[in-house]
Amino acid sequence: MSELELPVIDLAPAFAGTPEGSQQVASALGKAARETGFFYVRNHGIEAELIDATFSAAHTLFAQPADAKAALSRNFFKTNRGYVPMKGENLDPTKPSDLKEAYNIGLDLSADDPRILAGEPFRAVNLWPKLPGWKDTVLSYFNAIWDLGRTLHKAIALDLGVEQTFFEDKLDAPLATLRLLHYPPQPDDADAGQIGAGTHTDYGNITILLPDAVGGLEVQRRDGIWLKAPTIEGAFVCNIGDCLMRWTNDIYVSTPHRVVNTGGKERYSIAFFLDPNPDAEVACLPTCQSSDKPAKYPPVSGADYLRMRLDASYEPVKAAASEDTRL
Numbered sequence: 001m002s003e004l005e006l007p008v009i010d011l012a013p014a015f016a017g018t019p020e021g022s023q024q025v026a027s028a029l030g031k032a033a034r035e036t037g038f039f040y041v042r043n044h045g046i047e048a049e050l051i052d053a054t055f056s057a058a059h060t061l062f063a064q065p066a067d068a069k070a071a072l073s074r075n076f077f078k079t080n081r082g083y084v085p086m087k088g089e090n091l092d093p094t095k096p097s098d099l100k101e102a103y104n105i106g107l108d109l110s111a112d113d114p115r116i117l118a119g120e121p122f123r124a125v126n127l128w129p130k131l132p133g134w135k136d137t138v139l140s141y142f143n144a145i146w147d148l149g150r151t152l153h154k155a156i157a158l159d160l161g162v163e164q165t166f167f168e169d170k171l172d173a174p175l176a177t178l179r180l181l182h183y184p185p186q187p188d189d190a191d192a193g194q195i196g197a198g199t200h201t202d203y204g205n206i207t208i209l210l211p212d213a214v215g216g217l218e219v220q221r222r223d224g225i226w227l228k229a230p231t232i233e234g235a236f237v238c239n240i241g242d243c244l245m246r247w248t249n250d251i252y253v254s255t256p257h258r259v260v261n262t263g264g265k266e267r268y269s270i271a272f273f274l275d276p277n278p279d280a281e282v283a284c285l286p287t288c289q290s291s292d293k294p295a296k297y298p299p300v301s302g303a304d305y306l307r308m309r310l311d312a313s314y315e316p317v318k319a320a321a322s323e324d325t326r327l
């Protein structure tokens with residue numbers, strides 16, 4: 001299998017504060033979002049120390065005993081937070097479940113936050129493992145990558161011809177999920193088709209992914225051919241999610257991808273899924289429709305959209321869950 005030539009976008013001009021710099025990044029990102037839906041970003045401004053510390057936090061967490069990890073899994077279906085056990089998710093429901101474990105962190109709210117008290121969808125407290133420094137590190141990473149996500153949305157807005165601030169109030173309290181992932185080596189006798197992460201497209205607006213040096217991410221070209229997306233040191237892999245396809249009337253594309261972890265190594269990755277605010281109306285942008293190309297999808301709220309997508313991928317853990325963990 002050959003390696004995929006994905007565009008590498010230098011974000012430095014976007015941080016320079018000049019209209020030319022912003023336009024340069026917006027055009028490069030817009031081209032990638034229309035053509036491959038996958039691209040790398042470098043000069044993103046996130047410190048290497050923070051990245052290393054977050055990977056260390058992931059290694060420490062997944063090395064905990066199984067019962068300690070299981071205890072970090074309260075009300076998962078309601079909150080989308082905490083621990084997902086090995087084979088607990090099925091990104092491709094036509095195949096055996098994924099050979100990975102995961103840990104989800106959402107927007108950090110206190111228990112008395114009015115949105116939690118009002119029972120708003122997906123609003124919940126995070127579950128923090130009792131490991132020294134863990135919460136500070138992981139929250140710092142969450143905030144830094146959320147900021148990067150909003151910077152990317154300014155470029156997206158510019159490319160799409162709407163106000164540069166268009167997405168600001170739709171991403172200021174988002175249903176974002178930071179996900180630490182651990183993939184054991186795929187055994188030779190794995191059930192047919194059981195891989196690290198089954199073929200899927202992502203649900204949200206954009207995913208900002210940091211795979212480790214082990215590799216294993218594969219992206220499907222428009223002609224159906226699978227290509228390896230190698231890890232580039234210091235760069236994030238970004239991909240367009242289905243929610244941004246809806247906003248853009250399919251002008252931007254979300255691209256199927258999967259993780260295949262052969263080669264005998266433990267693999268870790270850190271994914272940040274930027275889904276909009278629960279009450280954001282996900283509706284076709286005015287600049288993405290015309291009389292020739294009317295809006296393809298009806299408007300939907302950010303929360304309803306995410307619920308629909310998550311329900312489909314958690315059938316394995318749902319079936320195994322006890323009554324009190326169900327919605």
Ligand SMILES: O=C(O)CCC(=O)C(=O)O
Nearest residue numbers: 181197211217259269271
């Ligand atoms: O771990 C990875 O490299 C990718 C994971 C992924 O695509 C996902 O969880 O949506």
Ligand SMILES: [Fe+2]
Nearest residue numbers: 200201202257
């Ligand atoms: Fe994905």
